[in-house]
Amino acid sequence: MPPNTERTAKRTSNDMTEVLAVLRQRFGDRLDASPGICRQHANTLTWHAAQAPDAVVFAASTQDVVDLVGIAQRFHVPIIPFGAGTSLEGHVNAPLGGISLDLSRMDNVLRISTDDLDCTVEAGLPRGRLNSYLRDTGLFFSVDPGAEEATLGGMAATRASGTTTVRYGTMGDNVLGLKAVLADGSVIETSSRARKSAAGYDLTHLLIGSEGTLGIITELTLRLHGVPEQVIAAVAGFPTLESACRATMTAIAMGLGLARIELLDPMTIKAVNQHAGLSLDPVPTLFLEFHGTAAAAREQAEIFAEIAREEGASNFKSAADESESRKLWKARHDALWAAREAWPGRDALVTDVCVPVSRLAECIAETEKDIAATGLVAPIVGHVGDGNFHAIVMYNKEDASEQEAILAFSKRLAERAIAMEGTCTGEHGIGQGKTAYLRAERAGAVDAMAAIKKALDPSGILNPGKIFQT
C-alpha cells in the first residue's frame, strides 16, 4: 500500500489564485500570503531545506479549522499544521505547497481541575505559558522538550518528550484526550475525562505522533502532576561516557525514581560553559534531578551519589539553591544554541536515536568511534534514563561532501540503534528526513500505517510528504 500523497500534486500559483480568494473571503486578514510570513512558517531550525507554503491561515477556533479543511478538500490543497515551528524534522515544511495552518492564536486555557489533576487547553498554547498559568495551583505539566514556546498541540502531534520523561512520561502518557478535526471536516473528541476507559479504539494515542497527517488537534486534555515538596538538582562528572551510562543503567535497573538524568559529553560541557557562564569540568557529566518529599528526594540523591562514586565519579554535587539549579537546567536546554555559538556559521543536524537502556553505553561508544573516524564535530547530549541521546552534528551546509558525510553518519546511527532493538527517533519524529528509517525499523507495520492514513485522509490533504516515503 503506497502512501497516498500523489493525488495532491504541487499546484501552480495560477491554481492558487482562486483558493486564496476563497480563503480571503472566509478568513479576512487572518489569511497572509506574504513571502516573509510564508517563509517564517517553513522549517528553519534544521538541516532540511525550507519549503514555504503558499499562504498562512491563523485559526482562532475549531470552526475555523473545520472551514479551512472544507476549502482544502474542495480545491485539493495541502494543510500543514503549525504551532511554534520548533520541529527538527521538517514537519512544518510544505513540499507540495498549500496552506500553513497557524494555531498559535488558539492559546486559551479552557479549564483546570485541581481535584482531577487535569486541564483542557487549546492546541496553540505554549507549554511554558501553561506552567506559568498553573503556578498558584501547586500543579505542573511535566513534559519538557526544552523549548518553552513549543505548543501543546505540536508536542502531541509529534509525540514529544524530554528531560522529565524518565519519571513523568512522554506526551503519550500525559495527554488524556484530544479534540481534533479530521480530513472529512468532522470534529471528534477521542476520550472522556475519566482516567481510564476501554471504550473502543484508542484514537488519542493514534493522533499523538501522527504529525498532522491524520487530523488537526485543536484542544487537549492534559494530565497534571503535583509540584514535588522537594526538588534536588545535582551534577556528577565521570571518567568516561561509558561509566556515566553504566551509572544510569544501574539507577534505572534498581527503579530509582529519578526525575531527570541527562548526559552531556565533554564537548557539550565546554560549549555550555562558554554559553551559560558555567565552569564545569569538561568531562562526561550527568545533570540530575530528584523529586519527592524532602526525605525521599534526599534518599534518592544519596543512593545515586553512591552509584556514581562506584563508577568513578569524582564530583557529585547538589545545586546550592533554586537559582543555581535553574541555571544548570537552562544551560542543558540551551545546548543546541551553545553549539551554534561555539561553531559559528555552521548548521546543525540533530540525531535522535533511542535504545534499550541496557544497550546505551554500547551504542554511545560505537557512535563516538564513528564520529572520530568520520572526523565530525558532534557534541552528544542525551535523555539517558530513557536510552535516548542526540548527536548535534555541526557542519557546513555549503559543502556538498560534508553534507553527504553527515547524512551517511546519521544513517549509520539509525541503523545501529535499530540493530540494538531501538528506534531511529526517540522524540523528534519521522517528518521528512526519516521515512526510509521508519521502513527499516517497522517494516510491514508501515503498510498498516499507510492503510490508516488512506482510510482517514483519502485525498491526502493533511501534511503530505511526512512520515511516508513519497
Place this chain on the structure above:
Amino acid sequence: MPPNTERTAKRTSNDMTEVLAVLRQRFGDRLDASPGICRQHANTLTWHAAQAPDAVVFAASTQDVVDLVGIAQRFHVPIIPFGAGTSLEGHVNAPLGGISLDLSRMDNVLRISTDDLDCTVEAGLPRGRLNSYLRDTGLFFSVDPGAEEATLGGMAATRASGTTTVRYGTMGDNVLGLKAVLADGSVIETSSRARKSAAGYDLTHLLIGSEGTLGIITELTLRLHGVPEQVIAAVAGFPTLESACRATMTAIAMGLGLARIELLDPMTIKAVNQHAGLSLDPVPTLFLEFHGTAAAAREQAEIFAEIAREEGASNFKSAADESESRKLWKARHDALWAAREAWPGRDALVTDVCVPVSRLAECIAETEKDIAATGLVAPIVGHVGDGNFHAIVMYNKEDASEQEAILAFSKRLAERAIAMEGTCTGEHGIGQGKTAYLRAERAGAVDAMAAIKKALDPSGILNPGKIFQT
C-alpha cells in the same frame, strides 16, 4: 460509515464442511469441532447468551495464526480470538459462527531483561503464571484485573486494568510493544524495545483495546516494575459511601501515591465476609495498599489514616502480616464469586462505568438511589482511585421483566457516567453489550474507528459483532 460485518454473514453448517476439512489438514487434532469444546469457548461468565463457534483451533505459534487467517480469508469465516474466556462483555462469543482461536497453548516467556525492566511473552500466558515466573527477579507485572488466569494477550486486547492501576496504570501503560497478525496475514511488530519512540503511528495503543477486531496479538513486550521494599495493606470503614469517596478524592487530589484503593459497599462486605470467612464491619469500606520504601509506605499510610479520620472512618487498620493482607485481597478479587454464593441461582450483570474522580461520590450516590428505586440487588465494588466502579447486579435470567429492568438500569448508569464526562466502560470493554453506549459516548469518533476497521479488515473476518453496532 457502517461497520463492515455484513459481508461475513453466518454460514450454514454445510458451508463449514469444506472449511473444517482444510483446517483439519493444517491443524490436525489441534482443530476441535466437538460441541462441548465449542460451547466452552463461548461466553459463559456473563449475562450475554452464549454463541458457540463452529470449531476451535489451538494455535501453537504465530505461523499457526497466519495460516488460520489465510484459511479464514479464503472461506470468509470469522476468527474469534480466545485467551481464558474471562471477558464479561461477550468478546469471545461467535454471533456469526466461525473459528475460535484458542491462544492458551502459546504461553512461553520468551525473554526477561532485569536491566531494562521488561519482558516478552506469548499472548496465551496467564498473568498469574508470569508473576510466578518473575518471583526470583525482584520484578513483577503490575496489571491486576483479579483473575489469575486472564491471559496477557486477552488483557491487552481488552485494555484491561484493575486494582493496581491507580498507581501502575492500565495495559495501555504497561505494554511496550506487540507482535500481531493482521487480517491480510501480515505479521507486524508495533514497536522497538526502546522505552519511547516517535516513529510513526502508535499501532501498539491502537491494538490495545481493539478487542481482536484489528489484529490478533501473538506476543507482547511488557513493562515490569521492581517489587516494592515495603507493602502495607489496610482497611478503613466509613459511615457512608460518600465519605469513603470523599476520602479517595482527597488522597488522589493531593497526589498520595496509593498502590490500591478499592471500595466495597456494605452488601459486598457481607458477601465477602461469608465467602472468605472474614468479619469486617458491614459498612462502606476501603481496602488500601501502600508501596514504597519502608519509610515512604508508612508515611503514606499515616497520611491516609488522617484523611480517613477526617471523613469519620472509625477503624483504619493495617493488616498484621502478609498472610492477612493476602486474605483481604483475595476476598476483594473474589467479590463476584462471593455475590454468586450469596444469591445462589441468580445471574450477574457487572456494570463498569468510570468518571472523573471529582464526580465519583455524586455518581455512586445517584446510582445507589437508582438501585433502591428499581428494587435491585446490586452490591457495589470499585477501583475508586481511578473513578471506576462496578455494580454487580444479581438477577433472575428466566424472568424477562427482571432482565428488562436490569438492562434499563445499566443503560441509565452508562448515560449518567457519560453525562458526568465519564465512560460507559473503564476496563471491561465494549464487546457485544455496549455498542450503543459507545456511539452515545464517542459520537462521530466511532465513524473514524469504523473507517480504521474497514481499512485493516476489509472483509470483516476479525471478531465481527464486537465494538460496532450491527
